[in-house]
Amino acid sequence: MNYDVIIIGAGPGGIFSAFELVKEKPELKVAVFESGHALEKRRCPIDGDKIKSCIGCKTCSIMSGFGGAGAFSDGKYNITNDFGGTLYEYIGKQKALELMRYVDEINMAYGGGGTKLYSTAGTKFKKLCIQNDLHLLDASVRHLGTDINYIVLENIYTHLKDKVDFFFNTPVENVKAIDGGYEVCLADKSYTCEKCVVSVGRSGSKWMEKVCVEMGIPTKSNRVDIGVRVELPAEVFSHLTDELYESKIVYRTKEYGDLVRTFCMNPKGAVVNENTNGIITVNGHSYEDPAKQTENTNFALLVAKHFSEPFKDSNGYGESIARLSNMLGGGVIVQRFGDLIRGRRSTEDRIEGAFITPTLRATPGDLSLVLPKRILDGIVEMIYALDKVAPGTANDDTLLYGVEVKFYNMEVEVNENLMSKKYEGLYIIGDGSGITHSLSHASASGVLVARDIVK
Numbered sequence: 359m360n361y362d363v364i365i366i367g368a369g370p371g372g373i374f375s376a377f378e379l380v381k382e383k384p385e386l387k388v389a390v391f392e393s394g395h396a397l398e399k400r401r402c403p404i405d406g407d408k409i410k411s412c413i414g415c416k417t418c419s420i421m422s423g424f425g426g427a428g429a430f431s432d433g434k435y436n437i438t439n440d441f442g443g444t445l446y447e448y449i450g451k452q453k454a455l456e457l458m459r460y461v462d463e464i465n466m467a468y469g470g471g472g473t474k475l476y477s478t479a480g481t482k483f484k485k486l487c488i489q490n491d492l493h494l495l496d497a498s499v500r501h502l503g504t505d506i507n508y509i510v511l512e513n514i515y516t517h518l519k520d521k522v523d524f525f526f527n528t529p530v531e532n533v534k535a536i537d538g539g540y541e542v543c544l545a546d547k548s549y550t551c552e553k554c555v556v557s558v559g560r561s562g563s564k565w566m567e568k569v570c571v572e573m574g575i576p577t578k579s580n581r582v583d584i585g586v587r588v589e590l591p592a593e594v595f596s597h598l599t600d601e602l603y604e605s606k607i608v609y610r611t612k613e614y615g616d617l618v619r620t621f622c623m624n625p626k627g628a629v630v631n632e633n634t635n636g637i638i639t640v641n642g643h644s645y646e647d648p649a650k651q652t653e654n655t656n657f658a659l660l661v662a663k664h665f666s667e668p669f670k671d672s673n674g675y676g677e678s679i680a681r682l683s684n685m686l687g688g689g690v691i692v693q694r695f696g697d698l699i700r701g702r703r704s705t706e707d708r709i710e711g712a713f714i715t716p717t718l719r720a721t722p723g724d725l726s727l728v729l730p731k732r733i734l735d736g737i738v739e740m741i742y743a744l745d746k747v748a749p750g751t752a753n754d755d756t757l758l759y760g761v762e763v764k765f766y767n768m769e770v771e772v773n774e775n776l777m778s779k780k781y782e783g784l785y786i787i788g789d790g791s792g793i794t795h796s797l798s799h800a801s802a803s804g805v806l807v808a809r810d811i812v813k
């Protein structure tokens with residue numbers, strides 16, 4: 359065998375697998391194959407000046423490379439079982455929290471020290487939310503910020519680079535079970551290993567599906583979350599964000615009984631494009647450094663859609679909606695809440711005349727031509743509900759960017775150690791497994807499998 363362990367994907371799941379393997383058994387021969395660039399070479403060409411929108415690079419530097427989708431993220435590590443994945447269903451709530459706390463300790467030791475850990479425990483906002491038919495979820499959240507998150511990744515890479523063989527710009531094409539292990543096939547050659555950890559994230563979702571079909575690994579259809587990113591003056595949510603940083607609030611719509619939730623709140627942050635398999639959607643992040651902060655806060659409002667029979671392709675449904683916005687807007691569409699309510703599109707003039715400066719250059723348009731009525735109605739209802747706890751949310755000038763889609767991978771069949779039930783020694787972890795959807799859960803899954811391998 360060329361290696362004891364090969365890890366596919368250098369996102370948080372892959373990085374924490376490598377970290378823990380090296381820590382627990384330094385004599386192991388470990389390789390990491392990553393289709394994207396090394397950290398210092400990752401750069402999205404959008405500069406807001408010469409290049410204003412996504413040009414569809416061969417590998418998206420926002421989604422791929424050392425650090426995975428998390429590298430330029432806001433670096434919010436939520437320590438909770440209430441959202442971010444269902445790891446606890448495999449290993450129990452206590453163990454899942456312990457692993458997330460362990461990941462937090464590593465992040466603190468590698469450059470995150472001094473960043474703030476926020477908590478919803480005992481806050482007055484829970485009561486305020488319930489009084490207004492909103493539900494604040496429990497969590498502790500470590501906000502590293504995009505800048506410190508990058509430093510932590512840099513430090514972890516420096517620590518690992520001489521102990522692990524990293525292959526960047528090296529997409530894995532296939533994985534084959536061989537006698538006593540696995541063959542990991544690249545375009546022009548292949549490597550063998552005894553154990554293989556697959557951690558390909560959301561950008562590797564299509565690849566993961568292909569591998570599961572080829573290897574006969576059962577999968578379950580998952581959900582897709584569809585909605586918009588809301589951007590408003592930071593003052594509107596400052597009473598919540600100053601104390602909690604991020605508030606995950608859930609609302610059940612009166613009209614359809616659907617659940618709408620806030621997601622990925624970025625105080626004084628920026629709205630950004632995200633490219634998943636060529637489809638441009640919207641996301642957000644913010645910096646810890648006050649010099650890089652903006653005057654706006656952004657967060658997503660998402661509605662979850664599950665499908666059962668006969669249609670199972672939740673991601674395909676989300677993609678089609680995102681494609682519609684890309685078709686009409688050439689990318690992401692932005693609309694003032696006031697324009698949406700009045701049934702008219704936003705125009706350059708209306709956006710320029712607003713009392714808020716957008717942080718992302720998007721095409722002014724009409725989101726009602728893109729989002730299904732049921733989803734849009736739910737979002738509008740939630741904006742009015744949020745207006746009661748954060749007055750100003752339903753202002754005419756509140757900006758809605760669309761669409762934001764959270765794709766979830768098919769859930770892959772694995773055992774309680776995240777090892778394929780069919781293939782001994784093949785681990786499938788992180789967002790690519792459909793089990794995690796966040797930095798903390800994906801990282802925790804990496805630690806979990808490394809410990810199992812060492813054992």
Ligand SMILES: Cc1cc2nc3c(=O)[nH]c(=O)nc-3n(C[C@H](O)[C@H](O)[C@H](O)COP(=O)(O)OP(=O)(O)OC[C@H]3O[C@@H](n4cnc5c(N)ncnc54)[C@H](O)[C@@H]3O)c2cc1C
Nearest residue numbers: 367369370371393422426427431530559562788789796797
């Ligand atoms: C802009 C943005 C902001 C976010 N903000 C937050 C946040 O604040 N908090 C939070 O909890 N989550 C956030 N997320 C989500 C978070 O980044 C992911 O949940 C997390 O990165 C998942 O980790 P992972 O290791 O499973 O996968 P990923 O981070 O997606 O890493 C997978 C890696 O595998 C590589 N890969 C894929 N296929 C192959 C292949 N065939 N061969 C080789 N390599 C391959 C990819 O290039 C990628 O680098 C954000 C995501 C984005 C895009």
